[in-house]
Amino acid sequence: MSKAGLKCPNCGSSNIVNDDLYSQAQLVCVECGAVVSEGSLADDPLWGTGLERVKEICRILRLNAEIEHLAQTYFRTAYQHESFINVTLQRKEVLAGCCVCISCRQRNWPITLGTICCVLNAEETLLGGVYQEMLKILNIQAPFVSVVEVIETHVHEYKICKQDVPEDFAEDPKVLTKRAVELVELAGESWIVTGRRPLPLMMAATYLAWQSLNPNRHRLRFSLDKFCNMAKVRKRRAAATRITELKEVLCRLGKELPWVTEAVTESDVVPLVGDILKYRHSLLARALKTHEKALEANCAQTSTLNHPTDEVVPTQLSESRNETESTSSVVQLSPSNKGENQGDKNDDQSEEPAPNWGKKVLFAPPCVINAKRRRVERRVENCTGDEEISDSEIDSYIRSPQEARDFALMQKMLSLPNSEKS
Amino acid sequence: MDQNNSIPPFQGLASPQGAMTPGITMFSPITYGSGLTPQPVQNTNSLSILEEQQRQQQQQQQQQAQQPNTGLPGTSGQTPQLYHSQTNAGSTTTALPGSTGLYSTPIGPMTPLTPATPASECSGIVPTLQNIVSTVNLGCKLDLKTIALRARNAEYNPKRFAAVIMRIREPRTTALIFSSGKMVCTGAKSEDESRLAARKYARVVQKLGFPAKFLDFKIQNMVGSCDVKFPIRLEGLVLTHQQFSSYEPELFPGLIYRMIKPRIVLLIFVSGKVVLTGAKVRAEIYEAFENIYPILKGFRKTT
Numbered sequence: 001m002s003k004a005g006l007k008c009p010n011c012g013s014s015n016i017v018n019d020d021l022y023s024q025a026q027l028v029c030v031e032c033g034a035v036v037s038e039g040s041l042a043d044d045p046l047w048g049t050g051l052e053r054v055k056e057i058c059r060i061l062r063l064n065a066e067i068e069h070l071a072q073t074y075f076r077t078a079y080q081h082e083s084f085i086n087v088t089l090q091r092k093e094v095l096a097g098c099c100v101c102i103s104c105r106q107r108n109w110p111i112t113l114g115t116i117c118c119v120l121n122a123e124e125t126l127l128g129g130v131y132q133e134m135l136k137i138l139n140i141q142a143p144f145v146s147v148v149e150v151i152e153t154h155v156h157e158y159k160i161c162k163q164d165v166p167e168d169f170a171e172d173p174k175v176l177t178k179r180a181v182e183l184v185e186l187a188g189e190s191w192i193v194t195g196r197r198p199l200p201l202m203m204a205a206t207y208l209a210w211q212s213l214n215p216n217r218h219r220l221r222f223s224l225d226k227f228c229n230m231a232k233v234r235k236r237r238a239a240a241t242r243i244t245e246l247k248e249v250l251c252r253l254g255k256e257l258p259w260v261t262e263a264v265t266e267s268d269v270v271p272l273v274g275d276i277l278k279y280r281h282s283l284l285a286r287a288l289k290t291h292e293k294a295l296e297a298n299c300a301q302t303s304t305l306n307h308p309t310d311e312v313v314p315t316q317l318s319e320s321r322n323e324t325e326s327t328s329s330v331v332q333l334s335p336s337n338k339g340e341n342q343g344d345k346n347d348d349q350s351e352e353p354a355p356n357w358g359k360k361v362l363f364a365p366p367c368v369i370n371a372k373r374r375r376v377e378r379r380v381e382n383c384t385g386d387e388e389i390s391d392s393e394i395d396s397y398i399r400s401p402q403e404a405r406d407f408a409l410m411q412k413m414l415s416l417p418n419s420e421k422s
Numbered sequence: 423m424d425q426n427n428s429i430p431p432f433q434g435l436a437s438p439q440g441a442m443t444p445g446i447t448m449f450s451p452i453t454y455g456s457g458l459t460p461q462p463v464q465n466t467n468s469l470s471i472l473e474e475q476q477r478q479q480q481q482q483q484q485q486q487a488q489q490p491n492t493g494l495p496g497t498s499g500q501t502p503q504l505y506h507s508q509t510n511a512g513s514t515t516t517a518l519p520g521s522t523g524l525y526s527t528p529i530g531p532m533t534p535l536t537p538a539t540p541a542s543e544c545s546g547i548v549p550t551l552q553n554i555v556s557t558v559n560l561g562c563k564l565d566l567k568t569i570a571l572r573a574r575n576a577e578y579n580p581k582r583f584a585a586v587i588m589r590i591r592e593p594r595t596t597a598l599i600f601s602s603g604k605m606v607c608t609g610a611k612s613e614d615e616s617r618l619a620a621r622k623y624a625r626v627v628q629k630l631g632f633p634a635k636f637l638d639f640k641i642q643n644m645v646g647s648c649d650v651k652f653p654i655r656l657e658g659l660v661l662t663h664q665q666f667s668s669y670e671p672e673l674f675p676g677l678i679y680r681m682i683k684p685r686i687v688l689l690i691f692v693s694g695k696v697v698l699t700g701a702k703v704r705a706e707i708y709e710a711f712e713n714i715y716p717i718l719k720g721f722r723k724t725t
Contacts, residue, residue: 131670383614
């Protein structure tokens with residue numbers, strides 16, 4: 001509602017409105033956004049039920065009434081529970097956010113926990129903990145939200161329309177979304193998505209999509225940092241790794257393009273992205289065949305050196321060409337049942353210390369390809385539990401009397417300076 | 423004894439009772455845990471024996487339905503008596519090895535919510551145990567300050583935690599020793615190792631001058647892990663098994679699968695590695711893995 005008679009001290013406009021969405025009412029100038037006057041905190045109503053907070057979050061995210069009501073119901077129920085009755089204000093606020101999140105998911109309005117995190121400006125670990133607890137208390141389930149569902153919303157956050165950025169860098173959100181979705185689907189098929197946080201991946205997909213839609217010199221040189229600054233989005237550290245992983249996948253497919261003669265490296269794959277995405281299904285098939293041939297050649301080589309047994313000679317492919325969902329096509333190789341060997345390829349690997357099946361397939365989850373070497377622990381063999389326990393062993397765990405005295409003395413000395421100070 | 427003759431399966435049981443040494447050979451107190459002394463069957467409340475009796479009754483009923491009346495007018499009426507007399511007979515037992523002819527398949531827990539694994543399709547992978555948590559009661563009050571002072575391998579910070587943290591090198595384990603005399607032992611890789619470690623801790627406490635005993639040793643939790651060596655589509659798994667699964671990539675990279683039978687929680691990762699926890703006995707871990715393996719394998723082939 002407008003307040004007549006007031007003038008904005010900043011720009012002189014008389015278009016002042018009362019912003020009472022938040023707990024503290026403010027008078028704000030519509031033209032320039034200056035806060036004309038603030039309501040005093042003293043006569044703030046107590047934070048109260050927190051249902052207000054639920055309503056507020058729903059309004060910020062522009063959710064419909066049904067979701068708002070559901071969220072409020074959940075909040076009321078959860079709030080009665082002992083785990084949430086006497087907790088800090090911050091925890092209650094986070095609970096409100098979690099209720100909104102679960103209601104959205106159940107009503108087919110996919111949002112990520114990251115969005116709630118941003119809205120509440122809360123810590124991710126706290127949010128995660130409260131979310132899990134709330135699910136347990138309310139005994140409800142959240143349908144799974146895939147990356148493809150949320151990427152459209154994500155892309156729309158980027159401020160790269162024609163009015164925000166120079167013409168050279170502007171991009172239509174719809175076109176950008178379409179390409180980003182294709183990139184995410186490709187990432188899903190090549191095991192980059194599963195198990196990872198969605199946000200860095202979406203950022204990587206958006207960045208690559210933006211670069212590849214108009215791969216001129218300016219865009220190609222534009223770093224991720226600059227891109228995020230321009231689009232007014234907070235950069236995620238992991239996005240850089242995702243970009244590298246995506247580029248690697250794109251390279252593997254780019255190599256199969258018939259009209260590409262030079263080698264495809266990470267630095268020059270971006271201009272080819274459009275073509276790669278367009279023909280990705282056939283490129284995948286070709287890449288698999290190439291990979292098969294390479295493995296066969298490898299196998300023939302090693303078999304002349306070693307006993308001729310089962311290297312992985314993949315003959316089975318599973319690929320779906322007509323799927324459009326990202327969770328669908330599993331493109332991988334499986335060990336063949338050639339002859340008598342039943343695909344247990346790790347048996348005869350005398351040369352490799354820890355055979356890594358990830359290196360034998362075309363695409364594998366990065367955590368498998370870059371498997372960390374674990375320290376091999378020595379195992380106690382043939383333990384019965386009733387063995388004799390030698391005295392000497394036990395004595396080695398007990399201090400000698402002198403040692404004990406020294407230790408006690410040292411403790412006293414350590415505590416003295418503290419007491420002197422205080 | 424006409425009743426016995428008309429129903430062949432009972433012949434084994436109709437043998438004179440002197441043929442069976444009552445009690446000792448049939449019972450293994452170790453298997454049934456502490457507290458069970460050899461006693462007639464019906465006094466034990468072992469679930470497996472009750473289940474066996476039920477199955478036996480079912481089988482008898484089936485047999486009754488199949489066999490025509492042998493002419494004895496009171497046969498059907500007498501059958502219930504037979505049950506009673508059987509259960510009342512002290513040492514007749516359904517757990518006799520000789521009477522396994524009564525039922526062809528061993529009693530197993532019902533698994534309605536887990537897929538049946540045909541015996542031929544064994545996974546061939548055995549989960550390795552990674553951690554065993556056990557508790558034991560030392561049976562006397564302890565002075566934690568003395569222990570912390572006189573033991574080399576102990577740390578005690580009462581402001582942070584109200585127990586002494588003690589470690590031994592072999593087996594490499596950690597123990598939490600409380601002033602009540604209760605102790606928690608963690609880090610062992612097998613049940614026997616855990617027991618040996620707990621005994622060593624008890625011995626240390628003994629040597630420090632406390633009248634420590636070794637009461638109620640119990641394994642509380644077992645953790646196992648294994649690798650199926652193929653990648654797993656967690657998104658698909660959470661869609662098809664959503665009542666058991668929870669997969670939130672924003673919070674944790676693995677899928678949390680809560681199996682009902684046996685009651686085990688599995689952490690399934692995209693790399694194919696599986697962590698199984700919540701077991702009280704080793705068999706539960708193996709069973710849980712055998713249950714999940716066909717699900718994961720089935721998943722691998724679907725597109």
